[in-house]
Amino acid sequence: MEHTSPEGTNYINYPKGLMSWIVTLDHKRIGMMYFFTVLFFFLIGGLFALGIRLELFEPGGQFMTADTYNRFFTYHGTIMVFLVIIPMIPAAMGNFILPLQLGAKDVAFPRLNLASYYIFLFGAIVAFATLFFGGVDTGWTFYTPYSTNTSSAAGMMLTAAFILGFSSIFTGLNFVATIHKLRAPGQTWMRLPLFCWALYATSIIQLLATPVLALTLMLVAIEKVSGVGIFDPALGGDPVLFQHFFWFYSHPAVYIMVLPALGVINEVVPVFARRPIFAYKAMAAALFGIALVAFIVWGHHMFTSGQTVLTNFVFSLITMFVAVPTGIKVFSWLATMYKGNIQFYAPMLYFFAFMFVFVIGGLTGVVLATLGADIHFHDTYYVVAHFHYVMVGGTLMAFMAAIHYWFPKFFGRMYSEAWAKISWLFIFIGFNLTFFPQFFLGFQGMPRRYYNYLPDYTFLNQLSTIGSFLVGLGFFIAAFYLGHALFRGKKAPDNPWRALTLEWQTSSPPPLENFRYEPVVTHGPYDYGPERG
Amino acid sequence: MDWSFIFPIAASEIARSWDTLNVFLLVICVFFFLVVIGPMVFFAIRYRFKPNRKVSTVSHNFTLEVIWTAIPTIILMVIFWWGWVVYRQMTFDLPQNHKQVRVVAKSWSWTFQYEDGRTTTNQLFVPVDTPVRLIMTSEINDVLHSFFVPNLRIKKDLVPGLYTNIWFKPEIVGQYQIFCTEYCGAGHSEMLGKLIVLSKEDYELWTWGKEIELPPAVGVGAIPQPPGLVAKAPSSSKKEETGIQVAMLGDAELPSMSLVEQGEALAASRGCVACHSSEDRPGIGPSYVGLFGREVELADGTTVIADENYIRESIENPHAKIVKGYENVLMPPYPGLLTELELNALMAYLKSLEN
């Protein structure tokens, strides 16, 4: 394939033709395919969420049975975790931006990259196919022995998750090799954009944790089919062993979700505060600190499972340490705002929203890590609120920041700042209205995954439902003005934000080969200052 | 100010201890939230874009970085320690003198088995100001459940094939909500129960099978559910409508044998006594006297405490841990031949032979 594109073309219009997209090896096109696929799955997962919140508007059954409700929260969780939040920033944004920021022409293994996408699609198809085989009602956590005993299509969903795992593994593998081997001249480790550092830490987690989940889910599927008795106590197995294997992956998984988000924030703040990021090295190291601790805290999901007191002690203690590097990052972002020159474009607004919700999510995480406290909160709506604050609040706000930040680069168009601010308002207010009451539901002891609930909990549930529709409206508005900008937006300059990282030193959108010159890096990625302000 | 929207009524000392810990945690959360969001809002306004504003390029400040690393670390250690102390209270502070109730969960109801041999469904009767220990499990063919009483701040999973335990000492008479809080299928949200804390006098009457008036509902679940609004419970549930202020009896007749006596009868009828004596002399298998709670030496040299889980395993899978001196004896396994309730009775009997 020709790798020098004609002048004036970009990756979207050259090469031409549907086939050139289907078998593309171009990381930018693969990134865009992920981007739109993930957004579609986000819509579906979101619809399941609205279904849940509608059903929970009042106690008792509204318009679905308990069995249906159980499927709704299972699909909401499975879709959002495996099809949206895990691939969201790395596969959609990372694929596009990483080689550009490194000054590379592509990722290390372009064909593996395309394979990753098709494996992702295939896994998603299998996951959705379960809807035609009775659906799945195990929750996204597949706890045994319920998952081995249920007659629903759990085995098929387990297979889907297995397939999706490999997509994630190959993306991580690709990124590590890319970061090691494809940096442009002058792109030393200490000049790497922090987004690259974040993707690096994320990729390590993807590489090391996902295979454990893949194998564990395979074993559950085998047990379902053949009754071998590894996890089912009626057959001599150990259900708590499943929990250990599951959370050994799934806790690091949440950092696969969060670390890229932290990476995006690292990019956005210096650009829109027009000054260097504070404590670059500490910021990079903190990403790895978080990734490292992520692997040794899984037991904090199991404080009431019957594991020993010593186990609980150790996991609670180590979990506390996650907060230290996270705190370093939060404080460093504040310091980056100090004596900056702050521009209130949409990416920065999403930074503010991110800080607000991520801090709440992080602090309530510390509460849950506190042994005594968790005994009451475990498996209540306090946990639901906590993880939505960090995952939706944290990752999703950062994703919105990333969409707005890189929109000009992806599509060569500018979006409407006015509409962005309106959508932001609905999303921010709606999000808090949806999930803040859930902390109080947790204090009040409302358990999770409850189809029906006591009348005591009605008011807070109603607030939450109203909030969820506000969020939905906010995203609907976003889809509208972003969709409009895609086709009718003002043409974007190469570098509308006057940023210093390499992706902005090429056209918007970039050409097929990324750079029409050999990029050489001569300064750090955040060297904003009086001369460059 | 009624703080019960944050802290539901605390019906025990440990619940109050939990509340104190969580007031502390709330204060920390609010404090750090303000410490971060305050400056963020302030900086956003103070340093909003002005052309020709001179920006700082300072990107390090050793003192600041040390402070914001060290202080959170210290605070986190304090939080951890306090959380551990409360957890320790919840786990270990059980007084020697306590009542024991055995709990068996199945989808979707709770069965409570008392020392006097009776069982109740979905209603757990205990006397006020008395420590109670629950020894809990799920039916072997069933799934995970979790026992949760918000007003006592206690929670523990129930695992098939394993015994977990929990204890509490309620200080206020009343009916408290019990939830299942580990997802268990279609009836998960209907698997409700009531912890009925009776005055000592009423409890005494109840143990003699007399009619008593149930105390009012307290805390979570105190709001009466309008009739017809409760979703239809799945048919396998034996949940009763626990109406308020209705005089009721435990739903089983008074048994003629206590739990210990039931266990002793089982040990005879199921053939255990053929090899295990209830006097302190050796038989074909180890004697039951003093067994429960003792450290046992195994054939491979290791030692293990003879608790509920050890005994259960020894009945179901005797070859897993062979006692020293009995290597050549082959105890036939009893997997699935005893129901959970029968196993509980055997346990109570063995426990009674502790000395």
Added chain:
Amino acid sequence: MSSAHANEHEHAHHFRDAEHQFQTNKQGMWLFLLQEVLFFAPLFVGYIIFKFIYFDSFHYASKQLDWVLGSVNTVILIVSSFTVARAISSAQRGNQTGVIENLVFTLICGLGFMAVKAIEYSHKIHDGLLPGPLFTNTAMLEVAPEAPLFFTFYFCMTGLHALHVVGGLVVFVWLIKRAKRGEFGPGYYTPLELTGLYWHFVDLVWIFLFPLLYLVG
């Protein structure tokens, strides 16, 4: 031979040169093998945990495994790792016959491994020593009630390993074809290097599997 050097400077557009591509590909394979370790890990961990819980059953069941055949397989794999390394060094020295011969010998070893495995599995099937509910050797259940669980792990672990062996053999067939066309030489032997790495990993997994399942009493 010119064809060995013909593609010496051919490399994908995003690499500086062929050496850059080669080093990156090697790193890619190392990363893949790293995650494979984690893929096998839960089986090892699960096995060890259950061996601890059901010590007597697992000990008894483990004695049913044929350690002689297992040792033969160990030797076969070690030899095959040696020959695949020789295939690579042959390519580095431009010795085409050496490349082909060593690859073929590696393939034969791999097939030999699978043949021995087939014999072992057939013995187990004959004796009814199968995973979980497929276990039919009721006599053994008296003395080793958890033998079915042992055989679940045995078949899952050796089966997963065997799948990896088969995958490797398929690749070796493809490599032999390419070697016969003279595609490998000092300027280019990446597929040999990467497959060699993979094969050493497969060998290494067996070297842990064999003592754990067959030998540790």
